[in-house]
Amino acid sequence: TPWWDWSDIIDLDYRQPGLRQYxxxxxxxxxxxxxxxxxxxxxxxFVPIDFWEQARRELDQIKPVFMLxxxxxxxxxxxxxxxxxxxxxxxxxxxxxxxxxxxxxxxxYYSWNESAFPPGALRMTFTSNHxxxxxxxxxxxxxxxxxxxATVLSMVGEGMPxxxxxxxxxxxxxxxxxxxxxxxxxxxxxxxxxxxxxxxRKTHSALWNGAWGARMVHVPxxxxxxxxxxxxxxxxxxxxxxxxxxxDTVDVRLKDGLYPGExxxxxxxxxxxxQADTQLTLQPWDYRVYV
Numbered sequence: 001t002p003w004w005d006w007s008d009i010i011d012l013d014y015r016q017p018g019l020r021q022y023x024x025x026x027x028x029x030x031x032x033x034x035x036x037x038x039x040x041x042x043x044x045x046f047v048p049i050d051f052w053e054q055a056r057r058e059l060d061q062i063k064p065v066f067m068l069x070x071x072x073x074x075x076x077x078x079x080x081x082x083x084x085x086x087x088x089x090x091x092x093x094x095x096x097x098x099x100x101x102x103x104x105x106x107x108x109y110y111s112w113n114e115s116a117f118p119p120g121a122l123r124m125t126f127t128s129n130h131x132x133x134x135x136x137x138x139x140x141x142x143x144x145x146x147x148x149x150a151t152v153l154s155m156v157g158e159g160m161p162x163x164x165x166x167x168x169x170x171x172x173x174x175x176x177x178x179x180x181x182x183x184x185x186x187x188x189x190x191x192x193x194x195x196x197x198x199x200x201r202k203t204h205s206a207l208w209n210g211a212w213g214a215r216m217v218h219v220p221x222x223x224x225x226x227x228x229x230x231x232x233x234x235x236x237x238x239x240x241x242x243x244x245x246x247x248d249t250v251d252v253r254l255k256d257g258l259y260p261g262e263x264x265x266x267x268x269x270x271x272x273x274x275q276a277d278t279q280l281t282l283q284p285w286d287y288r289v290y291v
Contacts, residue, residue, distance in 0.1 A: 028059060038068070072087055102226065103225050105246050125153075128164040136170040145284065149191065151197070156239060206232040221252050227245070254280075263290035264291050267289065
């Protein structure tokens with residue numbers, strides 16, 4: 001199995017046709033012989049984009065593949081990759097959880113993501129991954145009481161959510177990065193939490209990924225630096241989400257005509273009639289998803 005450490009990759013001279021073809025043939029081998037469906041490419045931005053574009057063309061001649069870049073750059077989506085890591089989303093969400101930023105950080109991320117990235121580009125949202133877990137801490141360590149609120153946004157907002165190994169079991173420890181380290185697969189409430197959110201995504205097309213889903217439309221409110229509220233709606237479904245990204249209890253009023261209607265609140269199952277003058281009381285890090 002070919003394996004290139006990132007420190008080796010950046011030292012390679014990609015102008016050499018032989019090297020490019022060797023690496024491309026290695027990628028093609030596993031698609032052709034093992035029928036794999038695609039690749040997650042480590043530190044993809046350290047490799048010239050034209051290499052990835054040529055490799056993608058040759059891979060797709062075998063069969064359509066899915067390509068994920070461990071990088072965050074618009075141009076990787078043009079002709080090479082389907083999905084990139086939303087590192088900026090994670091950094092924004094982490095800063096909010098740590099009290100170092102407020103919801104304005106999310107407005108900046110989503111505005112940039114919509115304006116800078118191609119329509120339909122898949123962006124992978126996450127609260128943990130192998131790097132974060134090993135070097136910076138588990139999801140509970142990094143996000144504390146904000147973890148579930150952040151997870152809800154990763155699932156119902158734009159982007160494709162990542163569930164890192166062990167998060168559904170509570171992500172109880174930092175896993176060793178370079179050695180075998182077994183996950184403690186104990187029953188945990190997070191398993192059902194993820195299961196329900198994934199079922200919600202699957203059954204409501206407005207929450208689907210990329211061009212198949214609906215864009216987020218901001219619903220202004222009178223606690224805009226604390227409460228993040230938006231609608232995703234298509235011809236078949238409508239999801240209205242309100243999340244308190246602060247450690248304060250807030251009584252929030254919503255400000256436009258997009259959200260009123262008859263809903264079921266997803267987590268409680270309660271029927272909810274939302275009117276133009278509805279006021280919601282949200283506990284610290286509380287969330288409501290109206291279906």
